[in-house]
Amino acid sequence: MLPVPLLTTLSYGLKNTLFESNLFASQIGIIAYVWMLFVIAISTKPKWIDKMIGLPEMYLVHGLIGLGGVILALVHKMMIQSFGLIKLTGTASLILLLTVAVYSIFFLSGWLTSRIKILNVLKQDLERLLRYEISVWLHRLNIVATLLIFAHVILIPYIANIKPFMILFFTYSGITALMYLYYHFMKPFTYKKGILIEHTQIASSVTELVIQTKHLWNFNAGDFVYLSFPDVDGMKEMHPFSILNYDKKSHQLIFAIRNWGDFTARLNSLPKGTKVKIDGSYGRLLQSIRENKGKKLVFIGSGVGSVPLISLTISLFEKYKISFIRVASKQEDLIYESYLRNLSNNNTNFNYFSQLGRLKKNQIKNIVNDNKNSYFIVGGSTQMMMGTMKLLKNAGVKKSQIYGEKFNF
Numbered sequence: 001m002l003p004v005p006l007l008t009t010l011s012y013g014l015k016n017t018l019f020e021s022n023l024f025a026s027q028i029g030i031i032a033y034v035w036m037l038f039v040i041a042i043s044t045k046p047k048w049i050d051k052m053i054g055l056p057e058m059y060l061v062h063g064l065i066g067l068g069g070v071i072l073a074l075v076h077k078m079m080i081q082s083f084g085l086i087k088l089t090g091t092a093s094l095i096l097l098l099t100v101a102v103y104s105i106f107f108l109s110g111w112l113t114s115r116i117k118i119l120n121v122l123k124q125d126l127e128r129l130l131r132y133e134i135s136v137w138l139h140r141l142n143i144v145a146t147l148l149i150f151a152h153v154i155l156i157p158y159i160a161n162i163k164p165f166m167i168l169f170f171t172y173s174g175i176t177a178l179m180y181l182y183y184h185f186m187k188p189f190t191y192k193k194g195i196l197i198e199h200t201q202i203a204s205s206v207t208e209l210v211i212q213t214k215h216l217w218n219f220n221a222g223d224f225v226y227l228s229f230p231d232v233d234g235m236k237e238m239h240p241f242s243i244l245n246y247d248k249k250s251h252q253l254i255f256a257i258r259n260w261g262d263f264t265a266r267l268n269s270l271p272k273g274t275k276v277k278i279d280g281s282y283g284r285l286l287q288s289i290r291e292n293k294g295k296k297l298v299f300i301g302s303g304v305g306s307v308p309l310i311s312l313t314i315s316l317f318e319k320y321k322i323s324f325i326r327v328a329s330k331q332e333d334l335i336y337e338s339y340l341r342n343l344s345n346n347n348t349n350f351n352y353f354s355q356l357g358r359l360k361k362n363q364i365k366n367i368v369n370d371n372k373n374s375y376f377i378v379g380g381s382t383q384m385m386m387g388t389m390k391l392l393k394n395a396g397v398k399k400s401q402i403y404g405e406k407f408n409f
Contacts, residue, residue: 003034006168013162025079026159028072033153035069036097036146037176044183045282054284056405066142070094070101073149086155093148096141103138143180192217192278194253196229196270202256203332206304207267208244209255211276219246219253221315222285222308224405227255228277229270238279239263240407242307245314253278256335258304285312285377288403289320292375295401298367299324300359300388302380303333308405309379310336317343317350323371326354327384358384361391368395378404 007027014023042049042062049058073094082090150173154160198210211227219225226238245254259265285308289297297320299309306326313324324344328334334354344352359367376392378385385404392402 003031006030009165013165019158025076029076032069032072033149035065039066041176041179044179050282055282070097089148089152093145096145100141194276196274202335205259207257211253213251219281220286222312223281223283225278225280229274230277231275244307244311256307295375296321298371298374298376300378301326302384303328305380321349323351364391365395368397376402382406
């Protein structure tokens with residue numbers, strides 16, 4: 001729907017002119033441009049989108065529309081000839097878009113690597129070599145490409161002379177530019193501030209962080225925030241982490257983070273007192289539970305991916321009946337095991353079970369049979385979540401009764 005006003009005015013402006021034969025190719029190019037603007041707009045993480053579908057789903061839409069825009073731009077390039085600066089700006093933007101698309105599909109979206117094991121292993125190895133901040137800046141080449149498309153359009157005389165179209169074109173571009181500029185230059189002033197007061201190695205590859213905030217904030221159980229360390233080189237870009245717990249009395253945020261990429265591998269080396277910036281919180285886990293009020297809760301988690309489920313347990317075990325099933329490849333990955341077992345032993349509302357190795361098909365069937373009319377939340381790696389959700393559906397659980405937030409971004 002978004003491109004329709006531009007397509008209509010463009011069609012009217014080129015009707016009965018010498019350039020009417022270029023209309024279809026031009027419309028494809030405009031659709032590609034509008035889709036790229038949309039990708040930029042939703043990359044600013046609007047709160048209303050987070051509350052409606054959640055940021056993980058938003059980033060999936062972001063990736064699909066971005067890829068669609070690149071494909072349309074390529075089709076546009078093949079359908080129409082151009083010369084001089086018009087050709088240069090169009091070709092340069094397409095090269096940048098193709099480069100970012102390939103890079104994003106492999107490194108940032110997780111959609112492809114979560115489905116092909118060998119690519120996932122290769123991605124994890126390469127992530128140790130590529131700094132997180134470099135990845136973020138490479139992705140921002142989308143902005144340069146979009147600016148080149150903007151210049152490409154206004155350089156075409158027979159399109160620039162269509163005033164109704166150009167008014168809309170500048171409006172669409174201007175609104176997107178304002179959203180982007182606000183997000184990068186104004187929103188940082190609204191970030192919450194904190195101080196790192198403790199980091200503890202709770203497993204060979206997991207660090208517990210404790211951050212002291214100055215004021216009482218509204219962090220929901222199961223949510224995630226974006227953290228950055230503005231005074232530390234290589235850690236100034238925001239990175240998403242699930243909240244383990246937020247102590248409202250002491251105003252302390254607690255995280256359990258796997259040390260994997262270059263960003264997280266440095267957490268243990270940060271000195272106490274390091275300044276922290278916090279953006280958020282984001283997430284729909286608690287909201288989705290409220291939307292399914294009255295149902296028993298079943299959490300199925302794996303490794304560090306179970307952190308938001310532990311957060312929900314801490315917050316909800318007195319109000320809801322909860323069954324928590326957790327798996328891990330190694331015993332040490334069952335972080336906070338003793339806490340959860342003690343909680344289960346002392347509360348009739350909460351039942352906990354853990355094991356090493358994946359849940360088998362017959363185990364999933366038994367879980368479903370023992371928890372009729374329940375709401376299932378899954379947390380873990382993308383591969384684990386996809387596999388578990390599929391088994392739950394095969395065991396008879398409706399899609400609407402299963403939820404999880406995949407961190408593919």
